[in-house]
Amino acid sequence: MSSNLLITILGPTATGKTALAAEVAFRLQGEIISADSRQVFRGMDIGTGKDLADYHIHGVDIPYHLIDICNPGEEYNAYRFLNDFIPAYEGILRRGRQPILCGGTGLYIDAVVRAYQLSDAPVDPDFRRSLEPYTDEQLTARLASLVKLHNHTDTETRDRLVRALEIQEFARRHPESYTHLPPMRHKVFGLMLPRQEVIDRIERRLRARIEEGMTDEVQRLLDSGVSPERLMRYGLEYRHVTRHLLGQCTQEELFRDLFTDIRRFAKRQMTWFRRMERNGVEIRWIDGLLPLPDKAAIIASTVTGIQVQELPRLSQNG
Numbered sequence: 001m002s003s004n005l006l007i008t009i010l011g012p013t014a015t016g017k018t019a020l021a022a023e024v025a026f027r028l029q030g031e032i033i034s035a036d037s038r039q040v041f042r043g044m045d046i047g048t049g050k051d052l053a054d055y056h057i058h059g060v061d062i063p064y065h066l067i068d069i070c071n072p073g074e075e076y077n078a079y080r081f082l083n084d085f086i087p088a089y090e091g092i093l094r095r096g097r098q099p100i101l102c103g104g105t106g107l108y109i110d111a112v113v114r115a116y117q118l119s120d121a122p123v124d125p126d127f128r129r130s131l132e133p134y135t136d137e138q139l140t141a142r143l144a145s146l147v148k149l150h151n152h153t154d155t156e157t158r159d160r161l162v163r164a165l166e167i168q169e170f171a172r173r174h175p176e177s178y179t180h181l182p183p184m185r186h187k188v189f190g191l192m193l194p195r196q197e198v199i200d201r202i203e204r205r206l207r208a209r210i211e212e213g214m215t216d217e218v219q220r221l222l223d224s225g226v227s228p229e230r231l232m233r234y235g236l237e238y239r240h241v242t243r244h245l246l247g248q249c250t251q252e253e254l255f256r257d258l259f260t261d262i263r264r265f266a267k268r269q270m271t272w273f274r275r276m277e278r279n280g281v282e283i284r285w286i287d288g289l290l291p292l293p294d295k296a297a298i299i300a301s302t303v304t305g306i307q308v309q310e311l312p313r314l315s316q317n318g
Contacts, residue, residue: 003093006184007303008101010035010109010273011191012266014201015288018054020191021102022062023296028098028303031063033088035081035103035112038234041072043221046214047237049205063097073226079118079167081108082179090182106272113186113281119177121170131162139165146172187303188281190273191295193288202262206255215241236261 007030009021021032032055034040038048045052055062065088070076085101085108092099101112111118131139139161143149146168155161171177193201218241221231228246232239240258243249249257277283284302286295 004182004184005303006089006099006101006112006186007299008109008113008186008188009191009299010188010283011104011288012198012269013049013104013262014198014205014266015191015193016292017102017104017191018051019292020295020299021100022054022057023292024299025062025098025100026057026060027296027300030098030100031065031092031095032100032102033085033092034064034066035101035105035108037076037081037105037108039067040070040076041074042068042070043072043224044217044234044238046209046212046217047241049209072221072224073230078107078111078116079120079179082111082116082118082181085112086179086181104269106269106276110272110276110281112181113188113276114279115181117178117180119167119171119174119179121167121177124166124170127166127169128162131165136161143168188283189299190283190285191288192285197289198266199263202266203259206259206262209237210255215244218242219245236265
């Protein structure tokens with residue numbers, strides 16, 4: 001294997017990505033970098049589905065990165081993710097291990113695989129005032145003239161649009177502020193399951209998370225000082241449970257609406273991954289119904305060149 005090879009395992013929610021990544025890491029002496037926009041937050045465990053037990057496999061604790069690195073309520077974005085990813089990736093290589101990127105946040109994965117150059121920028125009140133006379137359509141056109149729009153989130157609201165322009169104008173004047181990923185080779189694998197199987201898994205997992213205390217977790221976050229508005233911005237579980245705790249929906253409505261939104265989210269994830277393919281990213285799709293060892297063997301044999309039947313289970317020691 002090339003010393004700069006990054007294995008990526010992606011797929012929609014509830015398809016078993018973490019368990020597969022851990023099995024592959026066990027076989028190839030790897031470490032996992034999480035690509036999940038919410039698992040970076042401490043104390044947001046049940047709602048984000050951290051499933052940390054999946055990292056303990058065959059009696060071995062698989063090292064993982066970019067989980068529990070921020071306090072809830074902080075802003076986290078693709079720029080911060082890339083700047084956290086780079087030292088994690090380089091540290092794994094220095095230890096002689098195999099880096100494995102695993103997650104379902106398409107923007108974060110795409111940013112690594114297609115080497116986005118992103119920039120952060122301080123708030124500029126004068127610049128923001130200069131944009132006030134312009135319509136959203138005019139600002140969107142201006143943004144599109146400065147950068148290829150990787151997604152629609154930058155243009156969803158006026159605030160996001162202004163911020164995106166602020167970042168691009170700053171980066172134009174300060175090119176040194178851009179992120180610069182190290183050279184990498186990529187092998188990208190995706191988990192594919194029948195639609196009804198994904199829906200069934202989403203429903204089972206949602207019921208389990210409610211039973212495990214997801215509502216209590218959100219209440220603790222509110223009690224710790226995280227505002228309801230901030231929690232609801234994290235979406236999905238945190239939006240709906242917060243609404244329930246504020247008396248804005250019943251327990252039955254919470255489950256019904258959240259179940260619907262998670263299903264829609266899984267569909268959006270697949271849309272993003274298909275867009276990555278259209279943009280030139282080669283994804284090898286694996287049947288998610290295969291036994292875990294078989295799925296791991298497909299990945300390991302692909303990146304090592306060793307046939308599946310010949311592939312040993314490598315020790316994590318050494």
